[in-house]
Amino acid sequence: MNSAARTPITFVGGGNMGAALVAGLLKAGWPASLITVVETSSERRAQLISFYPGITTSEKIGACTAGVIAVKPPAAAETCAALAQAGATRVLSIAAGIGLTTLQSAAGATAAVVRAMPNTPALVGEGAAAISGSSQCVLADMEWAESVLGSVGTVVRVDEKLLDAVTAISGSGPAYIFLVAEALISSAVGAGLSPEISDALVRQLLVGSAKLLQQSAETPAQLRANVTSPNGVTASAIQALEQAGIRSAIEATVQAALLRSREMGS
Structure with missing residues (x-):
């Protein structure tokens, strides 16, 4: 991972996949001081701080420049909008089934959205993920998403219409x-x-x-x-x-x- 990629990042959702990505980034050399996890459960926030010393946790989304949506699908669009409103110019969603049109519409014109389909072997650093970017994404946005997901496995780029096939193969x-x-x-x-x-x-x-x-x-x-x-x-x-x-x-x-x-x- 190049040093330019190591910028502040906010994860919304501190469950298994969100935590796996945090662990992967830390192992890859991303400074803990640049990582924030937004998690509503106080017990889970305490666990995350114990597991990953140096990161920041919060109950609510604060000012940020880049965000990862790691919440349940029904909350993905709302979370995307909140990240954009908080200043995120790049958003990566790992919420299953929520399309780029929905996510980009929620984000508005100020944030580029990348949608990903990861899988559970990411929990041990051996994941396989596919990503697709909205029309607002530029090369740097895709490379940023790859640097995040690449910390826990292999990443490929596909057209969004192929993410269902990816889900059927490596996702499930x-x-x-x-x-x-x-x-x-x-x-x-x-x-x-x-x-x-x-x-x-x-x-x-x-x-x-x-x-x-x-x-x-x-x-x-x-x-x-x-x-x-x-x-x-x-x-x-x-x-x-x-x-x-x-x-x-x-x-x-x-x-x-x-x-x-x-x-x-x-």
Whole structure:
């Protein structure tokens, strides 16, 4: 993160995602003195100060130059307007389903709005997020948003019309992976392993496989082939998955998420 990006920033909402971004920025070198978190819960404000010494917390939005909307979707537009009125010239929203037209209209002509779709692995610094800027955004606004979200993972730019697809893949995707983990653990127990051993093996299986996929130059198909000897155990397992319709099931999963995301955004 370049030093120019380290400017004062106000987070509205100190929940899991807001706190994850604060932690990411601090780890990336953003001075704690430049970070303010607006949170209505006094108990949560005390927790945040304990977790992240040096930051400022407040019950209400005060004067600011840049803001991040990390509240529930129904409050996003109102929060966007409040940030703009408080002086923010850049606003990043991670509220699901609230479009740029709504947000930019709330902000008015004085603030550029960037909409983002992050995911929960941001909580451990391994998030995947996509961003889209309103017509009022310039390159510097997009780079600022990337610097914020990039502190907790990977960031890509897409047209806003593709954010529903992003939601269906990486936004909801962690739940798909966790469901696979549930099924594997259940199958391991059914095969005779203890719940504790089953859980440990499956967790490490997913972590190790993800790291291998991330660090390898080979495609997922190639990595799968590397493990699959002809007529071997893995080949039998893959054949069973294919016969059970795993590809069509995944496609149906993504389409269902895509449809619902579009419905919620309309």
